[in-house]
Amino acid sequence: MNSFTQPPPGALIALCDAHGQLNPQAIGWSAQPRIDCAMPGHFGRRKRWNHWCITTPDWILSLTQADLDYLGYAAAYFLDLHSGHSVAHSQLRPLSLGCKLPDRAQQSHAFNHPKLQLRVSEHFGRTRITVSAPDIGGQPLHVALDVQQPGDRDSVNLVAPMGHRGFHATCRELGLPCSGSVQLGERQYLCSPGQSFASMDFGRGVWPLNSHWTRAAFAAPGGIAGNFGAGWTDHSALSENALWFGGDLQQLNSPVSIAKQANSSPTLWQLRSQNDQVSLSFSPLQHHQVYRRFGPFYADSRQWFGHFNGELRTPQGERVPVRNALGWLGETRARW
Numbered sequence: 001m002n003s004f005t006q007p008p009p010g011a012l013i014a015l016c017d018a019h020g021q022l023n024p025q026a027i028g029w030s031a032q033p034r035i036d037c038a039m040p041g042h043f044g045r046r047k048r049w050n051h052w053c054i055t056t057p058d059w060i061l062s063l064t065q066a067d068l069d070y071l072g073y074a075a076a077y078f079l080d081l082h083s084g085h086s087v088a089h090s091q092l093r094p095l096s097l098g099c100k101l102p103d104r105a106q107q108s109h110a111f112n113h114p115k116l117q118l119r120v121s122e123h124f125g126r127t128r129i130t131v132s133a134p135d136i137g138g139q140p141l142h143v144a145l146d147v148q149q150p151g152d153r154d155s156v157n158l159v160a161p162m163g164h165r166g167f168h169a170t171c172r173e174l175g176l177p178c179s180g181s182v183q184l185g186e187r188q189y190l191c192s193p194g195q196s197f198a199s200m201d202f203g204r205g206v207w208p209l210n211s212h213w214t215r216a217a218f219a220a221p222g223g224i225a226g227n228f229g230a231g232w233t234d235h236s237a238l239s240e241n242a243l244w245f246g247g248d249l250q251q252l253n254s255p256v257s258i259a260k261q262a263n264s265s266p267t268l269w270q271l272r273s274q275n276d277q278v279s280l281s282f283s284p285l286q287h288h289q290v291y292r293r294f295g296p297f298y299a300d301s302r303q304w305f306g307h308f309n310g311e312l313r314t315p316q317g318e319r320v321p322v323r324n325a326l327g328w329l330g331e332t333r334a335r336w
Contacts, residue, residue: 012036012104015159015169015204022159022167022206029238031154031249033105033171037204044069045166045209047336048101050109050120051201052129054145054178055219055326058082059189060305061143061182062288063131065101065111065118068336071294072099074111074118076131076141078184079286079305086286087137087184091116092294105157105171105202106149125149127198129180139185147198148177154249156227160236168205172227175199175219175244194221197326205232211334216258216271216282218308218327223247224320226278226312226327228256228271243277245314252277258329269329271310280310280322282329296335303330 013026013034020041039046049066062077072093079086091113093099101109106127110119115135121128131143156172178198182189197219213231225244233239241252254273261268261281269282284304291300308325 014038015167016040020206021165022161026159026169027161027236027238028159029251030157033155033157033202035104035157035159035169035171037103037169039103039204039206042206045206047168047203047205047207049201049203050101051203052120053199053201053217053328054191054196055199056178056189056192056196057326058192059182060326060328062303063118063129065099065109065120067096067099067101070095071297072096072111073292074099074113074116075290076116076118076133076136076143077288078136078141078182079288080189081285084286086288087139087141088288088290089116089133089136089141090290090292092292101204103204105155105200122149125151127176129198136184140183142183143180145178145180145182145191145198150247153247154244156240156242156249156251158233158238158240160233160238162205162208162232163235164208166206166208168203168207168232170204170240171200171202172217172240172242173198173200174217174227175223175225175247197225207334207336209335211336212332214258214329214331216269216327216329218322218325220322220325224312224322224325226280226308228258228278230255230258241273241278243312245312245320250315271308275313277313278310279312280308282327283307283309284329299332299334299336301330301332303328 066073075090077088127147129145133141215229219225223246271280284306
């Protein structure tokens with residue numbers, strides 16, 4: 001396993017060589033994004049996406065832009081946590097026209113379509129997110145958010161080989177303070193200061209035709225956050241599991257099991273690590289499923305939004321309680 005946790009300032013590592021093969025020097029973990037994810041060749045097998053999720057005590061917003069070579073995709077999902085009302089809209093672009101995504105994390109990108117416009121603009125120390133959709137659930141949607149991007153905040157950056165000569169690179173940021181508003185129809189939803197957080201999932205890779213993965217994540221006041229996943233790292237000894245304490249990142253080398261609790265009503269999930277660093281339960285409030293088919297290809301993504309409760313343990317052995325922290329648990333199966 002390589003570790004490039006402390007590369008020279010400003011140094012970039014190429015994800016692939018000139019023939020599109022995985023660069024062995026890129027494999028491993030870093031606390032800062034240092035990978036240039038240009039992927040020559042592999043047309044049809046390349047998968048690129050940027051996913052944002054904003055959680056507040058009152059509402060949740062999920063935004064996705066993806067480029068699958070033969071298909072571009074963007075989606076917006078909004079959930080009112082008090083009423084349970086949700087709206088969603090997705091839009092396709094054949095051959096990913098107008099859906100180009102950058103090769104590096106923390107760079108601007110946009111999706112433009114008359115029915116859905118999404119723009120992520122990177123500025124020094126902050127990210128501006130705007131969304132406009134004339135009809136989402138029968139109402140217009142307008143989003144204007146500012147996400148703080150502290151330059152010294154660590155993130156999960158991992159490159160892992162997959163089966164059948166595949167590989168994937170990710171950058172995951174959690175617990176980023178967020179401000180701004182969402183306008184849905186005549187109602188305006190505001191971010192609650194100190195309790196509204198953004199997360200970002202940057203993904204670039206060459207994937208096998210049939211794929212499956214799971215992920216769970218949450219953020220809470222005080223710089224507490226967690227990221228847990230499995231599936232795409234199964235062909236390596238690497239893990240994307242991580243915790244943040246006071247904004248400081250702790251890499252978890254041990255697996256974290258994510259499983260439904262038997263005979264629980266309502267349904268609960270349990271998240272456990274063998275060394276007791278993670279002992280959490282997840283209680284879903286809302287289920288959101290997106291199933292898209294394009295000829296012989298499909299992607300079936302299921303996401304549950306809800307609360308995490310339990311306990312975490314710091315590297316010093318201190319026990320940190322987690323109480324009703326908002327987050328999500330997702331599972332995706334795809335033939336793509």
